[in-house]
Amino acid sequence: MARSVNVNFRMDSDLKKNMEKVCMDMGLSMTAAFTIFAKTVTREKRIPFEVSADPFYSASNMKHLQRAIAELNAGKGVEHEIIEDKS
Template sequence: MAQATLTARVDEKDKINFDAFCSNVGLNTSTAINLFVKAVLRENRIPFEIAQSSDPFFSQSNLEYVKKSIQELRTGKGTAHELIEVDDE
């Protein structure tokens, strides 16, 4: 079977910790990623639950604040600013 290269960008510390974990359980990083790929293809889904974290941005109080701010802008009680985009690398 022909081999292909899969490239992914991850946080440097996460990579170091993942490499260490793989080594500790007797795998190399490539083998661990291949295990993940095979599980996805076998199960036709991500092989673990993905749930919304407790990200404070999505907290009820913050969402209420955002809605209130939008309403204030719509009634002329605020200043709208242009979005400043930053290139992530």
């Protein structure tokens, strides 16, 4: 059997806490979950789920937002209040 080594990386503390809870609910440790991930990546030579960018940051949306900001700064258009979703 190969020698075990430590792998260290940083993540948001809330994310870690939530992942620990999910792993515990599945009867896994975070170490076991990350080991499963690493073995799957190694075996399949790919990330075992879809990775995609948030469409909010797409080039077309960023251009739209920059145009809207320029219009507001030029005194055109109407600035709206932010409405929070309370659901």
